[in-house]
Amino acid sequence: MKRISIHTLKRLPRYHQYLLEQQHSGVQKVSAKQIALALELNEVQVRKDIQYVTKSPGKPKTGHITSTLVYEIETFLGYHQTNHACLIGVGHLGKALLNYEGFLEKGLEISVAFDKDETKIDQSIKQIKVLPMSQLRPICNRLKIQLAIITVPSEQAQEVTDLLIESGIKAIWNFAPTTLVVPSDVFVYQEDLSISFSVVSHHLQKLVTKGDIK
Amino acid sequence: MKRISIHTLKRLPRYHQYLLEQQHSGVQKVSAKQIALALELNEVQVRKDIQYVTKSPGKPKTGHITSTLVYEIETFLGYHQTNHACLIGVGHLGKALLNYEGFLEKGLEISVAFDKDETKIDQSIKQIKVLPMSQLRPICNRLKIQLAIITVPSEQAQEVTDLLIESGIKAIWNFAPTTLVVPSDVFVYQEDLSISFSVVSHHLQKLVTKGDIK
CATH class of the missing domain: 1.10.10.10 (Winged helix-like DNA-binding domain superfamily/Winged helix DNA-binding domain)
Structure with missing residues (x-):
């Protein structure tokens, strides 16, 4: 390749x-x-x-x-294969992603979610069960999950990452706005919603200065 | 420019x-x-x-x-100016964006949110008030808001867009996975979370085929 x-x-x-x-x-x-x-x-x-x-x-x-x-x-x-993922952090963003319709046709299936908040455990969102953090390692091992989506607050993201790596995760899609430290064989894709905003913001300036976006 | x-x-x-x-x-x-x-x-x-x-x-x-x-x-x-925005649709994604910490330093301030669900009206999320849709036009006019963030379900997005355009909105950041029809003087930035996933997905394939991403 x-x-x-x-x-x-x-x-x-x-x-x-x-x-x-x-x-x-x-x-x-x-x-x-x-x-x-x-x-x-x-x-x-x-x-x-x-x-x-x-x-x-x-x-x-x-x-x-x-x-x-x-x-x-x-x-x-990779749309023709299914990538099973776990999601950590069932807050607003986590729930939004669990409810997102567009992933399955792109080969992404969130199989299981984890949260440390006991009140969220055993809830199901779109048939995806929320499990306690203590289950992360055994479940990821058993389901051979290699991909994790992080939607916890920034200050918890590294701790979660360390646990994910111990659990055999090889790729992380990180929505927490913080840089994660990982071994070289683990891939991190850092999502940054404010980067998209730069495009919108530039356009709003154009309204005054009359430039153009190609 | x-x-x-x-x-x-x-x-x-x-x-x-x-x-x-x-x-x-x-x-x-x-x-x-x-x-x-x-x-x-x-x-x-x-x-x-x-x-x-x-x-x-x-x-x-x-x-x-x-x-x-x-x-x-x-x-x-445009980080040194403040772009006031309204957000339409206070579901999980809407709440996640209202809670997002990284916007203000990039010059984005969500000033007000709207939802058609009456049970959400008059709630405040991070001091941003949720108002009924009937208030959209007068509030956007009064606050001179030119930017809207759409986080409603796809099937409601066009109807909301039409209302936004009537209310003087000139730029839309659309998180609903659907293509909006707008006049040529209105700018739409279409957010698509599954596009980021293509990068992650490609990496997961690499785990098998041993390629490399530059």
Whole structure:
């Protein structure tokens, strides 16, 4: 597998969404140029991104077969396999993620949730059971869970992380706004909602200064 | 103002975070090369991104004065002004955002929240009052709010959007997983949590195939 940038990985779901729409509209072939135009991206970049996921170069003028490219992106991004995850911290954000509809079709299944608050134990949210922290290690081992989603407050995130690593977790999607210390074989993806806001904020400034976002 | 890509806008907060850390450690000058190395990005790209925010080209070897660059990025991203926002939909995600600590320092202040559920009206979350939908238009007008955050279920999002536009909203940060129809002078930033998951998912596949993410 070639090295791939995080930016490519984040553009691929957008191509997928666009291609799915085209497929549903009966469009049988789509070129990199069309994708670039529709999503307001650079054509060379789109072409490069697509090279990661497909062996077919696409025909110079007509491009790629839509359904094939959809399938190839899905395979590349792992939508056809199921990644079982545990979620730690059943607060507002935790509950929002447990209720989120869009994960399953992308191959993410939150199998179990944990919280240290005894009043939350044994509740079920969308059929996902909330268990006490003492169960984390045995359950992750038994279910062979490698992915954890952290939605605890910042000051508890490192302690939770240490426990997750002891429990065999290899990838962490961290929503707590704090940098986690992990061994080199554990992957952390740091979610930062305020980064999206930079795009919105810049636009609001534009309302005054009249620039443009491409 | 030059046209700027969404990718640049999303990288700038990462530079800002890194530069702040450097500044706190007493590092007085930082070059594009150092930023690129630390964040595993392309140096040419970092250099280009920085050109958007600063008039100073930076010295060829030593780079930019850390504190100046921090300030320039903050100004560019609008952290020094306050963007007042309203939030529609006080469910789990809405509550999570109302409780989120990181917005204020980036210039985002959620001033008021709205919900159609009468049992939620007049509650306060972090001193932000929940008001009925009937108050949306007069309150947004009175407070001159131009930014709205949508956290209602997908099927209600368009109806809410129409009301927001009537109320003078010019920018929408949409967390509902649905495409909104808006006039051309209204900016929508579509949040999609499952896009971040594509990065995590790709890593989990790596555990088997042993690739690498740059």
